[in-house]
Amino acid sequence: MGKREINRDEKRQLIVTTARxxxxxxxxxxxxxxxxxxxxxxxxxxxxxxxGSKQAVIAAVMDIDxxxxxxxxxxxxxxxxxxFFSLVDITAELFEKNPSYYRTGAQAIQATSDQTxxxxxxxxxxxxxxxxxxxxxxRGEICDQINPDSLALxxxxxxxxxxxxxxxxxxNLPDMVARSKYGLGLGLAAVATPASRAQLLxxxxxxxxxxxxxxxxxxxxxxxxxxxxxx
Amino acid sequence: MGKREINRDEKRQLIVTTARxxxxxxxxxxxxxxxxxxxxxxxxxxxxxxxGSKQAVIAAVMDIDxxxxxxxxxxxxxxxxxxFFSLVDITAELFEKNPSYYRTGAQAIQATSDQTxxxxxxxxxxxxxxxxxxxxxxRGEICDQINPDSLALxxxxxxxxxxxxxxxxxxNLPDMVARSKYGLGLGLAAVATPASRAQLLxxxxxxxxxxxxxxxxxxxxxxxxxxxxxx
DNA sequence: AACAAAACTAAAACGTGTTTTAGTTAGATC
DNA sequence: GATCTAACTAAAACACGTTTTAGTTTTGTT
Numbered sequence: 001m002g003k004r005e006i007n008r009d010e011k012r013q014l015i016v017t018t019a020r021x022x023x024x025x026x027x028x029x030x031x032x033x034x035x036x037x038x039x040x041x042x043x044x045x046x047x048x049x050x051x052g053s054k055q056a057v058i059a060a061v062m063d064i065d066x067x068x069x070x071x072x073x074x075x076x077x078x079x080x081x082x083x084f085f086s087l088v089d090i091t092a093e094l095f096e097k098n099p100s101y102y103r104t105g106a107q108a109i110q111a112t113s114d115q116t117x118x119x120x121x122x123x124x125x126x127x128x129x130x131x132x133x134x135x136x137x138x139r140g141e142i143c144d145q146i147n148p149d150s151l152a153l154x155x156x157x158x159x160x161x162x163x164x165x166x167x168x169x170x171x172n173l174p175d176m177v178a179r180s181k182y183g184l185g186l187g188l189a190a191v192a193t194p195a196s197r198a199q200l201l202x203x204x205x206x207x208x209x210x211x212x213x214x215x216x217x218x219x220x221x222x223x224x225x226x227x228x229x230x231x
Numbered sequence: 232m233g234k235r236e237i238n239r240d241e242k243r244q245l246i247v248t249t250a251r252x253x254x255x256x257x258x259x260x261x262x263x264x265x266x267x268x269x270x271x272x273x274x275x276x277x278x279x280x281x282x283g284s285k286q287a288v289i290a291a292v293m294d295i296d297x298x299x300x301x302x303x304x305x306x307x308x309x310x311x312x313x314x315f316f317s318l319v320d321i322t323a324e325l326f327e328k329n330p331s332y333y334r335t336g337a338q339a340i341q342a343t344s345d346q347t348x349x350x351x352x353x354x355x356x357x358x359x360x361x362x363x364x365x366x367x368x369x370r371g372e373i374c375d376q377i378n379p380d381s382l383a384l385x386x387x388x389x390x391x392x393x394x395x396x397x398x399x400x401x402x403n404l405p406d407m408v409a410r411s412k413y414g415l416g417l418g419l420a421a422v423a424t425p426a427s428r429a430q431l432l433x434x435x436x437x438x439x440x441x442x443x444x445x446x447x448x449x450x451x452x453x454x455x456x457x458x459x460x461x462x
Numbered sequence: 463a464a465c466a467a468a469a470c471t472a473a474a475a476c477g478t479g480t481t482t483t484a485g486t487t488a489g490a491t492c
Numbered sequence: 493g494a495t496c497t498a499a500c501t502a503a504a505a506c507a508c509g510t511t512t513t514a515g516t517t518t519t520g521t522t
Contacts, residue, residue: 004489004498011500033479043501045481050499054479111342118401126445145436153445154389154414161392170349183385183418190421190432201421205376214357214384233520239469264509274471276511281469285509 012050012060015040020061024101031104033057058108059121066124069094073128080141081188081200083132088159088180092173095166099173106167122156129156141196142188151191158183175212182207239281243291246271246278251292255332262335264288289339290352297355300325304359311372312419312431314363319390319411323404326397330404337398353387360387372427373419382422389414406443413438 018040022031033054037044051057072090076083095102109121129152136142142151159180166176185204192200249271253262264285268275282288303321307314326333340352360383367373373382390411397407416435423431 002489007489008499032477034477043503045502046500048480130445147439147442149445150413150439150442151417154410154417157392157396157410157414158385158389161388165388179385179388182381183388186382186385186418186421187414188421190417190419190435204421208378208381211378211381214361214380238518242470263507265507274473276472277470279510 008050011042011046015042015047015050015057016060016064019057020064020101023058023061023104024098053112055108055112058105059112062105062109062121065094070128080139080196081136081185081192081203083136084155084184084188085181087129087132088177088184091159091163092177095173103167103169106163110164110167122160126152126156129153136188140193143191143193146191151187155184155187158187178207178210182211242273242277243281246273246281246288247291247295250288251295251332254289254292254335255329257331284343286339286343289336290343293336293340293352296325301359311370311427312367312416312423312434314367315386315415315419316412318360318363319408319415322390322394323408327404334398334400337394341395341398353391357383357387360384367419371424374422374424377422382418386415386418389418409438409441413442 015036019031019036022036022039033047034044036057037047040047047054047057051060069090072094073087076086076090109118112118130148133142133146133148133152133155137144137146137148162171162176162180162183165171166173171179182204185200185207189197189200189204246267250262250267253267253270257266264278265275267288268278271278278285278288282291300321303325304318307317307321340349343349361379364373364377364379364383364386368375368377368379393402393407393411393414396402396410397404402410413435416431416438420428420431420435
């Protein structure tokens with residue numbers, strides 16, 4: 001690697017580090033490319049030259065965390081279906097530590113229309129889920145007629161959706177956790193082998209008891225505000 | 232209603248009609264507030280005075296369709312769990328007739344951070360699903376320990392997610408249908424009474440057989456394009 | 463008819479993400 | 493060491509959603 005590439009990578013690093021810092025400290029709306037360039041002491045054209053878009057910068061920033069995430073997950077002892085619930089818990093713990101950071105990230109990922117970018121995120125996470133499902137099948141907890149790929153995609157899809165809802169402030173963090181677990185629990189209970197199904201369903205019902213009414217998804221929803229009949 | 236309100240409503244109608252037309256005819260990216268105002272022969276400040284935001288305009292436009300949707304749905308004979316699948320089919324048929332229109336709409340809904348707006352959409356749809364679940368419980372197809380509200384929210388959440396994925400062009404329409412049915416089928420199978428569960432699971436497995444690999448979610452995903460190692 | 467209030471217009475302005483242009487710097491190559 | 497070239501800069505520009513300002517109709521009220 002010549003000095004050219006080294007400088008290039010250093011500048012990349014500088015931008016990513018600065019972006020990460022800004023995402024953590026400032027409000028979501030304050031993170032503009034102009035301020036990023038300014039704080040990083042770099043022309044506002046440079047991030048575009050090096051990354052291509054704002055979302056790509058954020059993607060690069062959030063890539064750093066996936067390693068931590070995997071570490072945290074594999075550190076937990078995985079028994080039965082609880083692995084899936086742990087996945088949700090660990091994610092929520094991360095989110096709690098750095099809400100504005102992850103909010104910015106999640107929103108950026110979903111705002112992008114770039115296939116490469118979003119799959120850059122979804123694919124490794126999908127791979128993880130797929131492995132977990134496969135292992136559950138091997139343990140005889142999930143019926144072996146199930147395609148791990150399809151089930152994992154469905155579970156990931158649900159979870160991802162609730163993450164987005166949290167990022168958009170439609171649900172708070174505890175509800176996001178509960179609703180995700182409820183969804184994952186249902187999906188798994190549908191295909192669980194008879195031996196493990198009963199216990200899982202009980203867990204799901206326990207979660208259900210904690211769920212708020214959908215109409216009151218966000219309690220600060222003000223019903224009579226500018227309702228302006230439209231049709 | 233005085234002439235003031237009448238004029239106001241007429242102008243509203245004019246803007247909504249024009250917006251609807253533009254969303255159908257033009258490309259998604261071509262639908263800007265400036266062109267809307269221009270085509271409607273109206274100042275670009277007017278839509279903001281009357282609706283508040285671009286998303287609110289689009290919301291008003293799409294409100295028209297919900298009635299059609301309900302009509303199409305209730306026209307079908309509803310037997311067993313097929314109601315839920317019909318829901319997906321009918322939606323897909325609408326989408327197929329006017330892709331760019333619904334794409335614009337779906338994207339606008341999800342881009343908004345306005346609680347009032349998004350719940351203006353989600354709530355009636357949620358109510359519909361909730362009714363369907365309640366009826367299924369009454370028919371003895373779904374275990375009565377299940378809270379219709381929670382289950383309906385979960386089913387709607389999944390479906391909504393796949394609609395968004397279609398709007399973002401992450402899945403094509405047939406896959407969106409299949410993945411939605413797969414998700415709904417799983418969620419329902421988890422809580423189905425023993426009598427109806429077996430048949431439903433068979434349907435789900437049949438759908439599973441049609442699902443593409445997740446890695447190949449979109450066949451035109453070009454793997455080697457600007458992959459630029461990030462970490 | 464006179465006045466007040468609301469509705470609307472035209473145009474400019476702001477802050478975005480992003481691209482473009484033209485010029486400069488620094489590494490690689492001969 | 494001279495030269496080529498990729499990387500970078502600074503600054504302007506574009507299109508967008510949105511807001512603001514100031515002026516003009518249109519409507520309802522006295």
